[in-house]
Amino acid sequence: NITDSDPDGRLTVTDKDVKLQEIALAKNEGKELTKEEKQRLRKEKKQHKKNKKDDKGPPEKEKEKEKASVPAPSKPATQSPAHKAAPAPVHASESAAAAEKPAKSKAELRAERRARQDSERTSKQGKKEGGQQSASSKPKATPNELQPVVKRLPEHVQVDDPAALKKLAKKLERQQVPLRSDYGYKVSLFSHLHQYSRKSPPTLQISIPATVIHPSIVRLGLQYSQGIIAGSNARSVALLHTFKQVIQDYSTPPNEELSRDLVNKLSPYISFLSQCRPLSASMGNAIKYIKKEISNIPSQCKEEEAKGKLQACIDSYINEKIILASEAISKYAIEKISDGDVILVYGCSSLVNHILCKAFEKQRKFRVIVVDSRPRLEGREALRRLVKKGIRCTYVLISALSYILPEVSKVFLGAHALLANGYVMSRVGTSQIALVAKAYNVPVLVCCETYKFCERVQTDSFVSNELDDPDDLIVTRNGKSHLENWQTVKSLGLLNLVYDVTPPDFVDLVITDLGMIPCTSVPVVLRVKNVDQ
Amino acid sequence: MPGADKETDLSERIESFLSELKRCGSGAGSLRGSAETARETTALLRRITAQARWGNAGELMEIIRKEGRRMTAAQPSETTVGNMIRRVLKIIREEYARSRGSSEETDQQESLHKLLTSGGSSEDNFRQHFTHLKANVIEAINELLTELEGTTDNISMQALEHIHSNEVIMTIGRSRTVEAFLKDAARKRKFHVIVAECAPFCQGHEMATSLCKEDIETTVIPDAAIFAVMSRVNKVIIGTQTVLANGGLRAVNGTHTLALAAKHHSTPLIVCAPMFKLSPQVPDTPYNHTKLKSVDTILYIHILSKVNAHCPVFDYVPPELITLFISNIGGNAPSYIYRLMSELYHPEDHEL
Numbered sequence: 001n002i003t004d005s006d007p008d009g010r011l012t013v014t015d016k017d018v019k020l021q022e023i024a025l026a027k028n029e030g031k032e033l034t035k036e037e038k039q040r041l042r043k044e045k046k047q048h049k050k051n052k053k054d055d056k057g058p059p060e061k062e063k064e065k066e067k068a069s070v071p072a073p074s075k076p077a078t079q080s081p082a083h084k085a086a087p088a089p090v091h092a093s094e095s096a097a098a099a100e101k102p103a104k105s106k107a108e109l110r111a112e113r114r115a116r117q118d119s120e121r122t123s124k125q126g127k128k129e130g131g132q133q134s135a136s137s138k139p140k141a142t143p144n145e146l147q148p149v150v151k152r153l154p155e156h157v158q159v160d161d162p163a164a165l166k167k168l169a170k171k172l173e174r175q176q177v178p179l180r181s182d183y184g185y186k187v188s189l190f191s192h193l194h195q196y197s198r199k200s201p202p203t204l205q206i207s208i209p210a211t212v213i214h215p216s217i218v219r220l221g222l223q224y225s226q227g228i229i230a231g232s233n234a235r236s237v238a239l240l241h242t243f244k245q246v247i248q249d250y251s252t253p254p255n256e257e258l259s260r261d262l263v264n265k266l267s268p269y270i271s272f273l274s275q276c277r278p279l280s281a282s283m284g285n286a287i288k289y290i291k292k293e294i295s296n297i298p299s300q301c302k303e304e305e306a307k308g309k310l311q312a313c314i315d316s317y318i319n320e321k322i323i324l325a326s327e328a329i330s331k332y333a334i335e336k337i338s339d340g341d342v343i344l345v346y347g348c349s350s351l352v353n354h355i356l357c358k359a360f361e362k363q364r365k366f367r368v369i370v371v372d373s374r375p376r377l378e379g380r381e382a383l384r385r386l387v388k389k390g391i392r393c394t395y396v397l398i399s400a401l402s403y404i405l406p407e408v409s410k411v412f413l414g415a416h417a418l419l420a421n422g423y424v425m426s427r428v429g430t431s432q433i434a435l436v437a438k439a440y441n442v443p444v445l446v447c448c449e450t451y452k453f454c455e456r457v458q459t460d461s462f463v464s465n466e467l468d469d470p471d472d473l474i475v476t477r478n479g480k481s482h483l484e485n486w487q488t489v490k491s492l493g494l495l496n497l498v499y500d501v502t503p504p505d506f507v508d509l510v511i512t513d514l515g516m517i518p519c520t521s522v523p524v525v526l527r528v529k530n531v532d533q
Numbered sequence: 534m535p536g537a538d539k540e541t542d543l544s545e546r547i548e549s550f551l552s553e554l555k556r557c558g559s560g561a562g563s564l565r566g567s568a569e570t571a572r573e574t575t576a577l578l579r580r581i582t583a584q585a586r587w588g589n590a591g592e593l594m595e596i597i598r599k600e601g602r603r604m605t606a607a608q609p610s611e612t613t614v615g616n617m618i619r620r621v622l623k624i625i626r627e628e629y630a631r632s633r634g635s636s637e638e639t640d641q642q643e644s645l646h647k648l649l650t651s652g653g654s655s656e657d658n659f660r661q662h663f664t665h666l667k668a669n670v671i672e673a674i675n676e677l678l679t680e681l682e683g684t685t686d687n688i689s690m691q692a693l694e695h696i697h698s699n700e701v702i703m704t705i706g707r708s709r710t711v712e713a714f715l716k717d718a719a720r721k722r723k724f725h726v727i728v729a730e731c732a733p734f735c736q737g738h739e740m741a742t743s744l745c746k747e748d749i750e751t752t753v754i755p756d757a758a759i760f761a762v763m764s765r766v767n768k769v770i771i772g773t774q775t776v777l778a779n780g781g782l783r784a785v786n787g788t789h790t791l792a793l794a795a796k797h798h799s800t801p802l803i804v805c806a807p808m809f810k811l812s813p814q815v816p817d818t819p820y821n822h823t824k825l826k827s828v829d830t831i832l833y834i835h836i837l838s839k840v841n842a843h844c845p846v847f848d849y850v851p852p853e854l855i856t857l858f859i860s861n862i863g864g865n866a867p868s869y870i871y872r873l874m875s876e877l878y879h880p881e882d883h884e885l
Contacts, residue, residue: 187752189762189765373732373755373756373757374730374732374733374735374755374756374757375755383840387839387840393839393840393841394840394841394842394843395840395841395842395843396842396843396844397732397733397756397844398732398756398757398787398790399731399732399756399786399787399790400786400843400844400845401789401790402786402789402790402848402849403786403843403845403848404843427757428755428757428758428761429756429757429758431760431761432757432759432760432761432790432794435760435790435793435794435797436789436790436793439793460764461761461762461764462764462765473730473753473755475735475738477734477735481738482735482738482739482741482742483738483741483742483753489742489745490745490748491745491748491749491750491751492741492742492745492751492752492753493750493751493752493753494752494753495727495752495753495754495758495762496755497754497755497758497761497762500758500760500761501761
């Protein structure tokens with residue numbers, strides 16, 4: 001274990017290459033790195049760190065920490081990733097001067113935390129807590145304190161940061177999850193987001209049979225990336241069912257506790273799914289709930305019992321938060337629908353369709369106008385469902401909105417998430433509909449279950465969004481498709497946004513399972529929910 | 534007889550022009566720009582003036598009005614035809630007045646006093662015969678034709694006054710005027726253009742590829758993303774099919790949404806429209822200003838029979854949402870349009 005160090009501070013580690021070879025070997029053979037191998041790798045890395053610390057004095061330690069802290073100054077990074085990132089050549093020493101002061105205080109915190117962890121580690125044998133890193137975890141805010149929440153910036157909005165990309169690549173390599181590469185020219189305003197092509201699914205690089213990732217997760221990921229399962233509720237429900245399957249097939253390895261090991265097992269799955277398609281807010285909340293439930297399993301619980309408990313938890317979550325919530329929302333919403341109404345809906349929201357079907361069953365007389373937009377054309381699915389029920393429908397594209405809006409008496413919109421500052425995040429085009437409805441003085445009602453409320457805040461549709469496959473915009477009209485070779489044209493970019501945010505002044509009412517609230521009451525609901533949990 | 538030949542030739546031409554118009558409307562023929570239509574209409578009117586049999590200005594005006602009514606009936610949405618006819622009628626009136634030597638007819642609505650004292654129309658005055666009237670009218674129509682040919686250039690010459698470097702400009706659909714405008718500015722300045730594709734016909738795609746040929750950074754967005762990206766846009770520049778008498782627009786569908794989004798973000802909305810698009814129509818109800826294209830372009834599924842589908846072609850944009858009109862005679866506010874109209878058309882010709 002010889003560590004060389006170049007004069008300019010870079011480390012070249014010879015057995016780091018060995019480690020990489022081993023990982024590559026394991027991947028090629030298609031088997032999971034055994035627990036012992038992983039442990040050994042981690043121990044070796046920690047050994048490097050210790051040797052380095054002994055060789056160099058405190059200044060070197062600080063420089064390291066600065067290098068590690070510069071790529072993500074707002075991250076309360078867990079310990080082992082920080083350790084692992086340090087040996088990698090990080091040429092951040094130029095910015096060291098600027099990052100000196102905050103790095104120093106972070107260095108102190110880190111030293112404390114490391115000391116605490118070392119002591120914990122020596123007390124427990126063979127157990128590693130360092131690997132526990134969840135893709136979407138935030139520090140739990142106790143409801144009685146107003147904590148300064150240092151949130152970690154999610155990876156999927158840091159695509160323009162090469163250090164963050166590197167970090168992600170390392171993490172995925174460690175978890176043996178394939179990294180998906182971006183496709184096509186990205187519009188400069190959105191260079192911080194991923195843009196994937198549907199034609200290159202992430203499963204191309206997985207060996208068959210996949211032993212690292214559960215096959216039903218692979219299937220789910222493919223369904224997400226190809227758009228077969230779309231829509232906030234559908235994705236969450238599919239995710240939860242797949243997790244039930246995973247839990248069913250899970251067996252605790254010896255010397256491990258189910259509550260810790262299962263969470264570790266879920267992490268690579270979640271990374272894989274977010275490579276297939278970025279996680280939605282509802283999925284994030286569901287995953288948080290599951291992880292909490294798993295870690296609350298008492299250690300003396302037998303495996304079968306624990307599994308049964310978890311599956312029952314998942315079932316009750318789906319039942320309460322999705323199915324019963326939609327019943328409650330329908331009840332409130334039907335009060336708002338009167339006879340003779342002309343209701344406008346946009347795209348395909350499972351909740352809004354449910355409401356309309358229920359209202360129709362209750363013998364309300366109304367007709368529906370379905371607004372649709374390219375390139376997804378989800379309105380056709382909504383149209384199909386409503387017509388099957390027997391509801392009278394009209395179909396227009398979103399550019400005909402000004403033409404059709406004078407006839408409309410109410411607008412019902414679904415939501416993907418409700419943000420803490422009252423903005424509604426929903427399918428792109430929703431804000432447009434709300435804008436024009438406001439101009440014509442038509443009331444806009446948003447229907448959203450409470451499990452979609454999230455603590456993020458956002459004011460425009462740029463900072464955090466999803467870019468869909470740009471090839472979807474290509475279309476053939478009159479036998480000609482002008483954008484067919486858009487890649488070859490130098491200055492042409494195609495932008496296929498998935499979400500946009502609607503300001504709260506366009507929305508008149510939000511109907512949730514807790515009642516009918518104005519848009520600005522979302523943080524109140526979040527606070528109440530946190531107290532409950 | 535040479536006279537009869539000329540007449541049959543003339544009526545043939547008129548018939549073929551009418552059928553062209555009808556075909557363009559149904560989308561079967563090639564899509565023509567308004568400028569071409571205006572030029573062809575004016576050329577046809579010049580031919581009518583030259584070849585038809587008329588004795589005095591009144592008869593000529595009757596002939597032109599009759600043919601004009603047929604032309605506008607063939608394609609009601611193509612308003613440039615009607616506009617050119619009204620321009621020619623105004624030319625005839627002016628030439629007649631000049632031949633008579635009186636100059637007071639030029640400004641009919643100068644003052645309230647004149648309005649009250651001018652009394653009835655002066656139609657019966659057009660019975661006088663002047664030998665040089667034909668030549669004068671044809672010369673004036675030639676001037677009109679030259680003006681028409683130069684409109685796009687005149688508009689694009691003003692491009693550098695309105696576009697600065699590193700701007701983000703948004704447009705919708707395809708407008709030849711806006712295309713020329715942006716290309717002219719791109720020769721000297723670097724800026725970014727976002728084109729909304731304008732479903733279902735997606736003319737925006739053609740516009741984007743055409744702009745890229747001049748190395749303009751272009752991005753194509755679907756219509757649904759108009760409001761989402763509007764916060765980063767500095768200016769909205771659009772073309773239009775017709776400019777209405779109150780300063781409003783009849784433009785391609787989706788323009789009203791674009792205008793509302795621009796108003797919400799306080800982004801200036803600039804309309805590039807040559808003067809021949811100015812029409813004396815007023816918007817009475819929005820429904821009169823749309824034309825429903827066949828709906829199978831938007832819906833291909835079997836439940837078409839159980840569903841109403843709408844596919845309007847045009848939108849009405851009220852004048853409050855428009856910041857500036859750029860035309861071949863310069864820039865104007867929407868509140869000034871009524872005045873420009875009184876210079877181009879005679880009030881009695883508003884109804885053909």
